[in-house]
Amino acid sequence: MSTIHRLEPKIFHTTFGRNEPAFHIASGDTIVAETRDARGQDKHGAPLPDSMKPRADGFEYSPNNPLVGPIYVEGAEPGDALAVHIEKIELNRPSAWSSHSPNFGSLTGEQYSRRLLLNDPLPRLLFHWSLDLERRIGVLELTESRITRFELPLHPFIGSIGVAPRYGRVETALTPGEYGGNMDCVETRAGTTIYFPVWARGAYLSFGDIHAAQGDGEVCGSALETTAEVTLRVEVKKQWAIDWPRLEDADFLMTTGSLHSLLDAVRVAQIEMLNWLMNDYGFAKWESWQVISQASTMRIGNIVDPNYTVVVKFPKALLAVPPH
Numbered sequence: 321m322s323t324i325h326r327l328e329p330k331i332f333h334t335t336f337g338r339n340e341p342a343f344h345i346a347s348g349d350t351i352v353a354e355t356r357d358a359r360g361q362d363k364h365g366a367p368l369p370d371s372m373k374p375r376a377d378g379f380e381y382s383p384n385n386p387l388v389g390p391i392y393v394e395g396a397e398p399g400d401a402l403a404v405h406i407e408k409i410e411l412n413r414p415s416a417w418s419s420h421s422p423n424f425g426s427l428t429g430e431q432y433s434r435r436l437l438l439n440d441p442l443p444r445l446l447f448h449w450s451l452d453l454e455r456r457i458g459v460l461e462l463t464e465s466r467i468t469r470f471e472l473p474l475h476p477f478i479g480s481i482g483v484a485p486r487y488g489r490v491e492t493a494l495t496p497g498e499y500g501g502n503m504d505c506v507e508t509r510a511g512t513t514i515y516f517p518v519w520a521r522g523a524y525l526s527f528g529d530i531h532a533a534q535g536d537g538e539v540c541g542s543a544l545e546t547t548a549e550v551t552l553r554v555e556v557k558k559q560w561a562i563d564w565p566r567l568e569d570a571d572f573l574m575t576t577g578s579l580h581s582l583l584d585a586v587r588v589a590q591i592e593m594l595n596w597l598m599n600d601y602g603f604a605k606w607e608s609w610q611v612i613s614q615a616s617t618m619r620i621g622n623i624v625d626p627n628y629t630v631v632v633k634f635p636k637a638l639l640a641v642p643p644h
């Protein structure tokens with residue numbers, strides 16, 4: 321019988337990998353946990369205390385995107401997939417922040433050479449957003465524009481969610497890859513199921529970095545960074561070997577690619593969709609490529625992280641057979 325676990329993390333790791341499991345759950349169980357924002361602040365704005373940070377031995381951890389977990393899922397083995405059903409993302413703070421800063425974001429190149437773009441780095445600016453949780457609106461008061469108030473519909477999603485990477489690697493919570501990670505994909509919202517390839521026994525699921533809203537690409541380097549109570553139902557899909565995270569909601573099948581080359585990320589996401597339609601929906605290879613070419617759409621999750629994320633979306637209404 322499935323169990324609902326309310327998690328109260330003692331440590332918030334900032335890496336994806338086989339860190340000491342914070343919790344053990346069974347396939348079919350549900351987990352409920354409150355997250356910290358990308359800088360470690362809780363729902364009251366209090367910073368993450370040192371006692372809740374991972375202890376470094378002779379090195380420094382990145383402080384960004386503290387994660388709930390890892391959660392060890394009993395029965396998950398390499399060659400399986402982990403289905404994570406996002407049931408709720410309940411924003412629990414009436415504020416969010418966003419920023420842009422030197423050496424980060426889609427316009428910068430000076431992190432490689434301060435002369436690469438022949439410009440000074442972007443200034444460091446912090447923007448404070450008010451969140452009207454009842455109306456589901458974010459509000460930014462503008463001080464230098466003709467418009468003095470900007471309102472934005474909220475669409476909360478999980479910025480960073482993933483499992484332990486392949487080959488025993490450890491990756492920062494700022495980086496996306498074949499394990500998921502910091503994909504910053506607006507589709508990772510309530511009502512979506514994410515399928516992760518399992519690369520390590522137990523999967524080691526971690527998540528955090530809630531965004532109240534964000535445009536495609538996260539081009540300034542941050543979203544509306546805030547906190548939430550998140551409810552996930554976790555299920556092991558035995559012997560369903562996939563290579564990259566896949567997503568599914570009521571309307572679309574979605575595949576992802578996360579690489580530093582944006583074009584390669586597009587290629588990986590498209591090939592993953594081709595394989596999904598071939599292996600699970602009965603399409604022949606080149607006919608699969610044809611229908612993807614004519615019917616799919618693409619979104620950019622981010623073009624600011626160490627790897628860029630692309631999502632290919634295929635309408636389920638065009639499929640004649642039920643989903644996996």
